[in-house]
Amino acid sequence: GQNIDQPTEMTATEGAIVQINCTYQTSGFNGLFWYQQHAGEAPTFLSYNVLDGLEEKGRFSSFLSRSKGYSYLLLKELQMKDSASYLCPASGDTDKLIFGTGTRLQVFP
Amino acid sequence: EAGVTQFPSHSVIEKGQTVTLRCDPISGHDNLYWYRRVMGKEIKFLLHFVKESKQDESGMPNNRFLAERTGGTYSTLKVQPAELEDSGVYFCASSQGGRGPLSNYGYTFGSGTRLTVV
Numbered sequence: 183g184q185n186i187d188q189p190t191e192m193t194a195t196e197g198a199i200v201q202i203n204c205t206y207q208t209s210g211f212n213g214l215f216w217y218q219q220h221a222g223e224a225p226t227f228l229s230y231n232v233l234d235g236l237e238e239k240g241r242f243s244s245f246l247s248r249s250k251g252y253s254y255l256l257l258k259e260l261q262m263k264d265s266a267s268y269l270c271p272a273s274g275d276t277d278k279l280i281f282g283t284g285t286r287l288q289v290f291p
Numbered sequence: 292e293a294g295v296t297q298f299p300s301h302s303v304i305e306k307g308q309t310v311t312l313r314c315d316p317i318s319g320h321d322n323l324y325w326y327r328r329v330m331g332k333e334i335k336f337l338l339h340f341v342k343e344s345k346q347d348e349s350g351m352p353n354n355r356f357l358a359e360r361t362g363g364t365y366s367t368l369k370v371q372p373a374e375l376e377d378s379g380v381y382f383c384a385s386s387q388g389g390r391g392p393l394s395n396y397g398y399t400f401g402s403g404t405r406l407t408v409v
Contacts, residue, residue, distance in 0.1 A: 186333070215397055224294070225382070227397035269334070276347060277322070279398070281334040 184208045186282030188270055193288045194260055202255045202268050202285045210275030216244050216255045217269040219284070225269055228255070257287075265289045293317065295401035297383050303407045309371040312404045316365070316385030322346075323366050324386075324398065325358060329379040337381075340366060352377075373408045380405050 187205045194200040206214060213232035217225035229237055231246035231253060243256040257264055267286045271279035296315040304310050316323045325337040337356070338348040342363035351358070355374070360366040370377050384398035 217397075217400075222402070224400040224402040227399070230397055271334070277339060278324070278336040278347060278350070279326075279334075280336075281326075283331075283333045 184274055184280045186270060186272060186280055188268075188282045188285045190283060191286045191288070193290060194257075196260055196262060196289055196291050198260050199256065199258050200260060200287065202257070202270075202287065204253045204255070204270035204282065206251050206253070206270070206272040206280070208272050208274035208280060211248065212273040212275070214246060214253050214270060214272045215279065216242075216253075217271070218264075219267045219269060221267075228268075260289050262289050262291065295383055295385050295399050297381075297401035297404050299404055300402065301405045301407075303409060304373055306375055306408055307372045309369065310373055310406060312368045312370075312381050312383075312406070314366045314368070314383030314385075314401060316383070317399055320385035320387050320399075321363070322386040323360060324384045325366070325368055326382040326384065327379050328382065328403075329376070334382065337368075370406075373406075375408050378406055378408045 185207050215230050216228040218228055219225040229244040231244050236245045241258045246253045265288050267284040269284045271281045298313045302310055321342050323340040326334050328334045336350040338358055339346040340360045343360050357369045380403040382403045384400045386398050
């Protein structure tokens with residue numbers, strides 16, 4: 183079957199670094215996305231990885247290992263506004279995305 | 292540019308009633324998707340339009356759900372008759388044709404319609 187696994191909840195301190203892990207199993211693979219979603223709002227696109235390696239965008243970086251079916255999102259210099267849910271949907275052999283339940287990150291002062 | 296707009300943001304209806312959800316994608320986006328999140332579970336794919344044609348409707352739960360995209364612009368998702376298990380958040384997303392979601396552009400999601408069937 184196809185599924186995405188990520189931790190349900192994480193906590194971290196303002197200014198710290200946090201890594202959110204995501205493992206995936208898909209039929210075929212056409213890339214993995216990271217989205218941020220604040221409560222009651224639209225998921226917001228953060229990154230897309232289709233090749234192995236690290237993609238860096240400011241305070242956020244995303245890593246992919248296709249051989250391990252593994253990705254992580256690294257958030258540096260955490261801010262209170264980073265408290266949100268983080269989704270790592272993957273695309274299999276079609277355009278549709280396969281989601282996990284998301285990781286709810288709480289940042290404390 | 293304006294984002295993906297969904298209406299209504301919330302809807303509470305009684306079991307057996309009909310509800311129609313609307314999605315206005317980003318202008319010019321050929322691809323339009325409907326997803327649903329049932330309480331406590333993951334977001335799941337419902338269907339995919341390319342312009343006005345249904346590309347993939349494999350995720351539609353049953354024939355009580357009807358999606359349309361007349362003229363290839365906005366889309367509606369009708370639930371008739373609604374059942375308790377239809378409660379959840381319905382998301383719409385869109386992406387440009389040819390440079391679809393499988394790129395650095397990703398999908399643009401709407402804020403969702405929270406449907407509660409009582």
